[in-house]
Amino acid sequence: MPGPKFERNEEAVKSLINALNDDLAREYQAIIAYTVYSNVLKGAQWMQIAAELKGHAAQELQHALIIADQIDYLGGMPTATPREVRLSEKPEDMIRFDLDNETETIRQYRERVQQAESLGHYALAEQLRRIITQEQEHQHDLATALGIDVPKVISMGA
Ligand SMILES: [Fe+2]
Numbered sequence: 001m002p003g004p005k006f007e008r009n010e011e012a013v014k015s016l017i018n019a020l021n022d023d024l025a026r027e028y029q030a031i032i033a034y035t036v037y038s039n040v041l042k043g044a045q046w047m048q049i050a051a052e053l054k055g056h057a058a059q060e061l062q063h064a065l066i067i068a069d070q071i072d073y074l075g076g077m078p079t080a081t082p083r084e085v086r087l088s089e090k091p092e093d094m095i096r097f098d099l100d101n102e103t104e105t106i107r108q109y110r111e112r113v114q115q116a117e118s119l120g121h122y123a124l125a126e127q128l129r130r131i132i133t134q135e136q137e138h139q140h141d142l143a144t145a146l147g148i149d150v151p152k153v154i155s156m157g158a
């Protein structure tokens with residue numbers, strides 16, 4: 001007979017699956033945004049970042065595949081719906097949308113690492129840490145293109 005502890009664990013796994021599906025929707029959003037933005041950024045000033053965005057798109061697809069696998073492994077159903085992608089005529093706006101999304105993504109994945117570890121899913125936590133490292137590189141590329149400092153994810157520290 002499953003006891004109260006088992007049920008609490010079940011609830012925690014369910015909320016981890018739900019949160020990972022939000023992450024997956026965010027990864028789909030990133031794939032779409034980077035694919036579109038890399039093609040609409042015109043002009044010599046944006047050539048380098050446009051090329052970098054194509055690289056980001058490929059990495060976001062790898063992240064999506066990893067997260068979908070992990071959702072399946074935990075007994076969930078991977079979502080098929082991306083978060084909405086915002087469009088703008090202005091290159092600075094598009095890069096800013098990406099930067100804000102990356103900052104939020106890093107914040108979310110840091111929470112996910114803690115959730116995974118509290119449930120004893122150390123392999124998942126390790127995968128998430130590797131993804132965070134790449135998201136930080138994306139964040140850095142975007143901030144550099146805008147000529148600004150990398151936004152802080154938490155108020156004190158990085
Ligand atoms: Fe990603």
Ligand SMILES: [Fe+2]
Pocket residue numbers: 030056060102134135138
């Ligand atoms: Fe990213």
